[in-house]
């Protein structure tokens with residue numbers, strides 16, 4: 059990230075050196091993702107439902123893989139959008155490319171195979187996927203003996 063220059067500009071017209079300086083939202087520093095083991099069982103989805111019940115936590119499936127999406131800003135973003143620990147920023151930040159990044163194309167539901175923005179959307183999916191979703195606790199209790 060560089061110093062923010064608050065002028066509306068077409069990202070496609072900027073070089074990669076210029077681009078971050080015009081990016082007012084610094085979107086790439088406002089969330090993390092974590093790949094999940096593919097959820098298959100009711101137990102797996104029940105756990106995912108617990109995770110997504112927490113504020114700012116969402117889930118999605120992309121190219122067959124499942125991820126948690128945690129929408130929290132990095133605490134090192136400075137007021138002008140620069141990175142407060144630029145010289146010692148983590149490797150994953152160093153490897154992030156600004157070619158065709160979120161400044162060019164903000165993420166949307168259409169980017170994913172499946173997208174669960176909240177508890178309700180995942181719960182609805184589970185109801186369709188598992189006929190006995192509302193009786194899952196009985197099954198968990200039986201399985202536990």
Ligand code: SF4
Nearest residue numbers: 078081086156159161
């Ligand atoms: S979203 Fe793209 S342009 Fe904006 S700061 Fe991140 S890498 Fe740079």
Ligand code: SF4
Nearest residue numbers: 087132134135141151
């Ligand atoms: S450490 Fe710096 S570059 Fe990395 S996410 Fe935070 S603000 Fe962005």
